[in-house]
Amino acid sequence: MTWLTCYDYSLATVLNNTDLDMILVGDSGGMVVLGYPDTVPVSMNEMVILSSAVRRGAPDKFIVGDMPKGSYEVSNEVAVFNAMRFVKESGCDAVKLEGGAVMAPRVKAIADAGIPVIGHIGLTPQSSAAFGGYRVVGRNSRELEDLKNSIEELSEAGAFAILLEAIPPSIAQQLKDTSQTILFGIGAGIHTHGQLLIIHDLLGLYPDFRPKFAKCFIPEVIDEFSQSLKANEDVSLFGKTTRKDGIHEISRLAVDEFIRQVKLGLFPDSSYSYKD
């Protein structure tokens, strides 16, 4: 399965016309769109604005709203209230929240309110300060047991899928082999059931920080794009009879290439995965 982040109307229209399975309106939008240094300051109101725009651009896609820091930790009531905002104000289909077994009661409360929930474990950027910064998780036996336990508790609580972030591929494989839950990965190697990528990484749009797993797909589609421009000899038609002359079209090609490589098991290869 293929999953990409998105935070605005125009790129959402690109995604709506592809075979992508799901969209995440991630709180990473706080960094790549709003320019915050990390995801901590992102507010619920900002997430509602971003996810509403994505819904307008991608009416046909399954959209997951990412619950920002402070919108779910305090109590089950606060968590359900804010999850409901994603559904009612933005038209999201599901929500995602960060945290392991300790967040199981929040997941249960949201799922019981009729909102599909995805868990997010491994590297959890909202609380990275408490866990020694942005780092790979699961290499020691205590962390591996924690991950297994979290998958069990979050699934039991009602999470319909779990995202693994920054986990060595062989550990992600063990987690898959020992659970029945749908596991997505970002920086978790090739073995998960689905892959998530930040769209600004896929397009090479965010220069500040590029983690190991962040593959830019533009170099692999640039030839195809320039061939299609050359095939259209009359440049005065660009933007008139064809709109396939710019960023929208090259983004579509890059997204299609991401989908193709994930489906064929070509991405992420070892150069975009952490070492075991």
Ligand code: KIV
């Ligand atoms: O906000 C986001 O895009 C995320 C990914 C980094 C997993 O949660």
